[in-house]
Amino acid sequence: MPGLPQTVTDALAALLGRRFSQAPSDLDIHGRNETHFAPAPPDAVAYPRTTEEVAAILRICAPAGVPVTAWGAGTSLEGHALAIRGGVCVDFSQMDKVLEIFPQDMLVRIQPGLTREALNTELRTTGLMFPVDPGANASLGGMAATRASGTTAVRYGTMRDNVLGLEVVLADGRVIRTGTMARKSSAGYDLTGLFVGAEGTLGLITELTLRLHGQPEAISAAVCAFPAMGPAVEAVIATIQSGIPMARIEFVDTATVAAFNAEARAAMPQRPHLLVEFHGSEAGVAEQAARFGEIARDFGAGAFQWAARPEDRSRLWKMRHEAYWSILRLRPGATAWVTDVCVPISRLAEAVEETAAEIAASPIPGPILGHVGDGNFHAVLLVAPEDGAEVAAAKRLAANMAERALRLGGTVTGEHGIGMGKLDYMEREHGAGWDVMGQIKRALDPANLLNPGKMVRPDGA
Amino acid sequence: MPGLPQTVTDALAALLGRRFSQAPSDLDIHGRNETHFAPAPPDAVAYPRTTEEVAAILRICAPAGVPVTAWGAGTSLEGHALAIRGGVCVDFSQMDKVLEIFPQDMLVRIQPGLTREALNTELRTTGLMFPVDPGANASLGGMAATRASGTTAVRYGTMRDNVLGLEVVLADGRVIRTGTMARKSSAGYDLTGLFVGAEGTLGLITELTLRLHGQPEAISAAVCAFPAMGPAVEAVIATIQSGIPMARIEFVDTATVAAFNAEARAAMPQRPHLLVEFHGSEAGVAEQAARFGEIARDFGAGAFQWAARPEDRSRLWKMRHEAYWSILRLRPGATAWVTDVCVPISRLAEAVEETAAEIAASPIPGPILGHVGDGNFHAVLLVAPEDGAEVAAAKRLAANMAERALRLGGTVTGEHGIGMGKLDYMEREHGAGWDVMGQIKRALDPANLLNPGKMVRPDGA
Structure with missing residues (x-):
């Protein structure tokens, strides 16, 4: 990785001042992940405060071919935000405001760096809540980008169901708004749905309109x-x-x-x-x-x-x-491989029991837990990272879980997303549909600047 | 319109036999619409029975540059299926089967020509139902293509929420499957959501997996x-x-x-x-x-x-x-202009009352009704079609309703879709987002063969 061109560094520093950083500690923090993927630090970190700054970052980076990867709270379990081709990490932690609460419409407009816990704290006195709950105190922009769900999806749906509209900065710096404040619409392609779950490969989310729900009586x-x-x-x-x-x-x-x-x-x-x-x-x-x-x-x-x-x-x-974290401490020194499959509910018992039997017969522990009301479950494989046989066993168990999910009519990821870990399954799960995703990526990000190397075929961009 | 090239006619006749028609009565039926748009017959009508036949139709039409427009039950109120550039109308009425019911998973796999009433008749003994109910006995493929909703969306959601997966034939004849049978997934771009509501401009839906709900106790x-x-x-x-x-x-x-x-x-x-x-x-x-x-x-x-x-x-x-129909009979000889706006629920009273006052002050009657739980309502403007002043008044009322909806944070169509009637509002509602829709259209249908002239900018394809 050759690092950033000086013109880009100068322009970003002029734009952001001290909110543009190439300090080793910053690069290090933004090159890590929660699980087992190798670190991949960016060349620089930007901390924008406005949509216009995000658009300006893209307008600086795009002509120079510099990759741009979004960073929320860093809680992804699939290494989504790893800057595997370097470039600029856009850290949204300073865009973390509640912009407006619409209590009568049960909606809220927020910035992407706001965390779900902070949002619910702000909502406490309104009688409303935002129910999507992936466990970690993730940023809501990150939750949208990864189509997160969690313990309450069985009742309230996933981020797909609870994001009503977005503001997005595209690869070329254009800013678009998707959706309206009406509860439904038949006006055009569902761009909101396209950006939710796109893992930052089609645009950077700079604002979200979220559905709220009444706090239960x-x-x-x-x-x-x-x-x-x-x-x-x-x-x-x-x-x-x-x-x-x-x-x-x-x-x-x-x-x-x-x-x-x-x-x-x-x-x-x-x-x-x-x-x-x-x-x-x-x-x-x-x-x-x-x-x-x-x-x-x-x-x-x-x-x-x-x-x-x-x-x-x-x-x-x-x-x-x-x-x-509790499971991790069952085996000090171990690294966790967190699997995440989702199957039709009728095949859930079969999927869980086959998985459990296979883990029991393997050399590594792997507690199983999950959002079973959705057919979604995880095994947390506890691997001694230096033990080649264990790593190989974990890979085999994870692969078998994914293949079992596909065989049973399910998906290789219920909620954790593709990131670094599931790219190899995209063709298996989607067939020619994966090519269509590549066509969309090329249409919106022809130079493959946004979170490159993720989601779509590497040569497809 | 020069009509179809002889090679295309020959190939389609060889493929489909008597299920390929150029009979004037067939062209006439498939050139009409339920409301006030001028007739626009296709050059031919095809009645496929399998996905493979649909793919073959595309593989015949695409190289010759022949437009292809899908036809469900013809109940659209916005002239979606009008063949305004001629070509082949693909009538799905012979692909109307329930393929498989999965009672334990509360899912059903169906062909697109099946109507919602026929589906619910087949489900009657299962304890399950498909709730989306636009009023008309529409085909479920058409309902998906137009992101239909109706009286029950306030509880059960729209087609966006109730289509779990699709089989789609693309402009070049490729066949893809979107979604899985799992209730949720984070694997890749939401292609299901992209084709739902695309009004046949990105692909032809040849199979649907729908969510079912328990018949209420x-x-x-x-x-x-x-x-x-x-x-x-x-x-x-x-x-x-x-x-x-x-x-x-x-x-x-x-x-x-x-x-x-x-x-x-x-x-x-x-x-x-x-x-x-x-x-x-x-x-x-x-x-x-x-x-x-x-x-x-x-x-x-x-x-x-x-x-x-x-x-x-x-x-x-x-x-x-x-x-x-009852409203139409209030004024024999009148043509109906059915408007369809959706606003945030907090602005509903304002939107309805302003609309009612404006209609009352106009020369034409316009009863108002709607799915108000969603903020969605319609005025059925009863226009003497030969009276230029009335037509102008209807146009003005419809335009004002659309602009009022946008001003109040809503959408120009809650459920009827864009079709022939709302193209002029796409830029107003979506801004640069409409360009993004055009980019997606060009990526997937570069020759603009699928329902051309609809949804995206005419020169954008």
């Missing part, structure tokens, strides 16, 4: 143990098919429970569990809980432990959200 | 009169903001009520009404109805007339679905 959460993995998953399938509007329905296996018990000083029985939450009116929540309880009992669930008080619920979901 | 419907338009619309706004999961909430003005009374021998008070429906458990429906009743009373609603029996509900929604 009543919330109730519980955990319950099952005799084995199969019945727990079968209970999920039956629950979803029954139409109970679950707000959350999460599976954790016995190994994950052990991590919880060690980390959070919980005292959960060492068995597979479901963690559930109900949202609605008081009567509605009671009815949902009763119906779910009947189904769970049919599949051998033990007694429910209810988390009725807000602080008990917070503790429960904090434990779930920190599962990744 | 309990259903309850009612009509109630309001003292005036303003309070009725304000009641809708309050209802949506309260989070009551309305299955339907429809507004009809006094003129529409008069049409109902004349047509369906209803005896509704000559005042604005809301038509509502609740879906859920027995207890849930009762709770929703009680909460809605309180809100309606706060805004001066009269007594509810409940439609408890299935046949009463059928009569109610049949009357609503046939409103367009």
Whole structure:
């Protein structure tokens, strides 16, 4: 990588002053990732504060052929923001404002660097909430770019469903707005949907209009143990098919429970569990809980432990959200390979049980947990990074999970995205549709400047 | 229009036999539309039965530069399927099969010519339903292509939300599949979302995977009169903001009520009404109805007339679905200009009342009705087609409605699409985003063969 042309460095420094950095520590921080991918630092980091600055960065970089990669909160598990071809990392942490709340329309206009927790803190007194919850305190721009979802998607949908409009800076510096503030529209191609999930390869998101939801009148959460993995998953399938509007329905296996018990000083029985939450009116929540309880009992669930008080619920979901870290600490020194497949709900038990059996027969531990109401689950493969046999085993397990998901009619990534880890599966999953993605990429970013090397065929840009 | 080259005619006749037609009656039928646009017959009509035949049609037409326009059930209100540059009309009426029902996954795989009523008839014994309901018995391929919605979108979403995957034949005859059978995915650009709403300008839909929903355990419907338009619309706004999961909430003005009374021998008070429906458990429906009743009373609603029996509900929604025809018969000999705007819910009262006042001050009648839970409403402008002053007035009213919607943060079409009628607003609504749509069109259909003259800038293809 030859580094940046001096003209580009000078122009960016003139534009941004101290908000343009080539300090080694900055490059280092923006070259790292949460999981096992090799570091890939950019040549410089820019901290814009306005859409106009983002557009100016593109107008400086594009003529010089300098790659531009967006950075949100750095919580991606697939190395999305790694600057594998160098260039400028655009860090959105200084574009983190709530621009306007529209309580009557249940919408909010925000900047991309705002995190989901910060947004919900700002919304606390409005009676509204933004429900999409990938666990990490990700930036909302990053969540849109990766089509994130998480524990509440079973009820409230993913980012695809909750982004109503965007402002996007294109590769050539043009600024467009997608969507309106109306709840639906038939006017033209769905550009909002095209940029959501494009992982920064088609444009940089500089503003989002998000749908909000009413804070539920009543919330109730519980955990319950099952005799084995199969019945727990079968209970999920039956629950979803029954139409109970679950707000959350999460599976954790016995190994994950052990991590919880060690980390959070919980005292959960060492068995597979479901963690559930109900949202609605008081009567509605009671009815949902009763119906779910009947189904769970049919599949051998033990007694429910209810988390009725807000602080008990917070503790429960904090434990779930920190599962990744708790699991990592089960094996000090290990690196995590976090898999992420999603299958049709009818094939979920089969997919989970085959995966568990294969991990059990492998040399590495791999607790399983997931947003099973969507058919989405993860194995966190704990690999000794210097042990070639373990790395090979992890690769094989991850590959088999992806291939199993495709064979069962599912997808190689339910919510973590393509990033560095899943590019090799794009052709398998999409066939000629992957070529169409490449055609769109070439149309909008002909010089392959935006997050190059990701999402589409490397020679296709 | 020079007609088709002989080589194309010969090749299509050899491919399709008697399912290739140039009979004047066939051309005439496929050159008409439901509203006021001038007829535009194709040069030929093809009736494929398989995806392979559709691909072969494209492989024959593309090298000869022959336009190809898809035809579903012909129920579009914006002349989407008019063959304004001639060429071949691909009529999907012989691709109308349910291919496979997946009851456990609540999905169905169908061909595009299947109508929504035929699908729901096939689903009747499964406990499942496909809820998207634009009124007309449209083909599901056409509904996807136009991103249709209708009375139930407030609860179940539009076609954007209910199409999980597609098979599409591209302009060059390539066949791609988009989406999987998993409920969510983060794998790549959202091609499903791109083709839904593209109005046949990017590809021809040859198969759809649709989300199904459980038939509600309990259903309850009612009509109630309001003292005036303003309070009725304000009641809708309050209802949506309260989070009551309305299955339907429809507004009809006094003129529409008069049409109902004349047509369906209803005896509704000559005042604005809301038509509502609740879906859920027995207890849930009762709770929703009680909460809605309180809100309606706060805004001066009269007594509810409940439609408890299935046949009463059928009569109610049949009357609503046939409103367009009932309204047309209010003024024999008139042509209907059906407008379709959608605004943020907070601006709905303002939008409806300004529109009503402007129509009242014009020389033409224009009953107003709509899917107000989405902020979406229509005025059906009844125009004497030979009267230049009336036509000019209708054009002005329609233009003002569109501009008002944009000014209020909304869209020029909530559900009817662009077709022939809204092309002039694309730049106003999307700005530079419209250029991006043109770039995508050129990338996927460089010769502008698919439904040419629609959706994107005419010189942009």
